[in-house]
Amino acid sequence: MRFGTSFFNGTLYQKTVMRFWPVWALYFIFWLMVLPMRFLSEAMRRSQWDSNANLTAYLQQQAQDIPSMLRGLLVLSAIMGILCAMAVFSYLYSHRSACMIHALPMRRETIFGSQYLAGLSFFMVPHIIIYVLMLATEVSMNCLNLWSLTLWFLVQSGTCFFFYSFGVFCAMFTGHLLALPIFYGILNWLVLTVFGLLQEVCRIYLYGFAGFGTLMDEAVLWLTPFMKLVMAVDTTYVEDLNQMRLFDAKVVVVYVVVGVLMTVAALLLYRGRHIESAGDVVSVKIVRPIFKYGFALCAGLSGGMMTKAILYLESDMVFMLWMVIWGIVGYFVAEMFLQKSFRVLKAWKGSIAVIAAIVLFSVSIYQDWYGFEQWVPNQEQVESVRMSGLRGAPWDSGSNGDIVRSDVQGIGQALALHDAIVNHNTTGVGHQNDGWMTIIYSMKDGRTIQRSYDGISMYEADLTTEGTIAYAAQAILDDRENVLQLYDMEEVEEGRLVECYINSIWNEETKNTETLYIDGGTQQLWDAVQQDFAEGTLGVRYLFNGSQERQDNTYYADLTFIYEVSSINASTGEDESYQMDWSITLTPQATHTLTALNELGVLNEPYKLLTNAEYNMLDF
């Protein structure tokens, strides 16, 4: 026997593989049934009525679609990963078994290597056998699709490898078998959950908070492996290549590399592991305070949010108090786990730190110590800006779109409005309109920064006062470049005009409004609308719906165009075109459109266009 630093002992490996045969046997049987046996069964069933050519075509399609099951069965990889880790390192969680294994004449590296490889074999050997069996099945049935089969093999093995390595990594932090799957599950989702909770707390405390930015979102996604992988292993059919492709194969490769790094980290942890930690919830000494305080803070955040939702808490201070209470509860629960005892009150000193941390965190955000609420970027920092929510009246297609500007003037408009909002610049006089708005800045340094404001109070009297919210908002709506984006006429242009109608037109006979379909002349009307739009007589936006200007200068009727957008299904290649509508409120100044409507006989008796003011004057 060699006693140098060996990473493998055949006897230990063999014993582990044989001891846990139900794990790999069940996994193998599952894939046996899902792939080769299902193929054979389908072939036998269909051969009874289908022609050979049809059967082959069907099986070829099935063989091609094999990778499409990767996404749905990712959860199997995750479960298999942790099951294998739990099985092969289960000896660490009982004092007797841990002592027995570590009394054997083997270095830790040898034990780790043998056990790790045994766990790896639990899924890799079934994958290899299934791959070979499937290859033989496809060849024998003349439906071989090597690309799809190999893609399945590589991705299924890759995801299983990552989750298994992740499970092994988690296994090194605990001395308790039941704690292992819990840690594994929690760590898979921890970052996303904590991030979500922090965002919710910030949303409560900070006016305008919309998130930590896309870079952070992306980082959070990467640190939530299941989420990232479930998106990455989605498959699409690429017609040109006649192949199934992963949405993002690089992600799987990255996680495989991470799996390797986690394995190395697990080995290093294992080398330093204290065998006497068997039975402890957290076996690594330096991780114990991290676990304790992390658990307490998470309990504070999640408990506080839960209480807020259940009790409809509105006061920020009461919310903070609940976070503190849950934080203390979490602290003592964590202490119970660590000490394996319910008598943990003597460790009360640590709870003071938890209280201090939660209060400090809450107050710092509530008081905006980081200057978040007042932050408005400098013009030179901004690459472009997107504004949503600022639409005004009338309620036609112009009230749906977003405005994106990357020019100095457009960015300046957004900054002026943002500045007015954060400083609450209003006089509080006159007709009020409550609005919401989201501003997304694309910064020159690559960051994306978003602010969302609701309950923005705008007053009509402020329209003439520079620096107020209403003044800045109306300035944006007066800019024809912005209005053009709101109406997004390009989309209609790209489609095919089908028909048009005028809705809410007044009928003098019935004394009611009606929808009137216009036969022919759709293109003529569209051209007229474009002409009026260009001249600024159509598509005028008003910040205040109730303003006299809006009431006098817009008709009650809208002109709606139906257009068809062509779309080809990437997977099937089938035409899936759909119809959309686009509407614009008519105005007395839209001479070209009104002329066209007259020429088409739309505005003949008994139909008549009424301004909003006229309509509102009617006595029903």
Next chain:
Amino acid sequence: MIQVNHVVKSFDGFKALDGLDMHVKGGSIYGLVGPNGAGKSTIIRHITGIYRPDSGSVVVDGVSVYENPQIKSRIAWIPDELYYFVSASTRDMMKFYRGIYPQFDDKRYQALREAFPAVDEKAPIRRLSKGMQKQSAFWLALCCNPDILVLDEPVDGLDPVMRRQVWSLLMNDVSQRGTTVLVSSHNLRELEDVCDHVGILSHGKVLLERSLSELQDNILKMQVVFQETEMPKMPEEMNVLHVTKVGRIHTLIIRGNMEEIKAQIATYNPILMEALPLSLEEIFIYELGGEDYAVRDIVL
């Protein structure tokens, strides 16, 4: 052969071993005795290379045991709480140990079948009785041909015949192969019969470590009847560990040289004076009495 040098080991702030020093000579049978919680099992797990000391060292033939497969392959260990793989039989475990221990002796395994006839080698060990499991453990451990055999409460659960059988096999290995045996037990009467060296542990330290004969020579029981009813005051330099009185007979447990003690007591002209040897159990009790560990008269 085994040298434990100032080993310290703490568990959650509790010092299980507090600078323990211990030396076991090659080819000896070393009895490790001590009260519950003294640290016997903990030091055994250090000697078998399972635990890593916080400080200090455990060396065998001058080489550290921890993470040393070469040394560990020469050590067989029978713990107080046995562990075997689920549903593994003695034969399964034999195959496992055969692949792990380079000195494993197949022939010995066959030969020892006669020594443990009651053990069904094909039956799962976990289904066997406690005594049978212990027999299985001895069977497997002896087949590893260890140079060092570490036993933690080894004969606990064995019937008297099997105890004698096991000790006989061990003694045979010690005499034939020069095996060193380190045995921890509370059965002091049994240890007294087999051990040639004894170490007494208390509070994570070795209180004393001697050969059994040295130990017995260094402490003695004197039964004395003095002229007076009351016992005269003994000289300061006499290390009297314990005194009891029944009628006029005073029984003194004294540490020191027998002849010197006799001469000192003789100066008081006792009516009767008799020196008696102490059993290991008595030595254990009286030595630990000074460590605040004694049988207390508790009225219930």
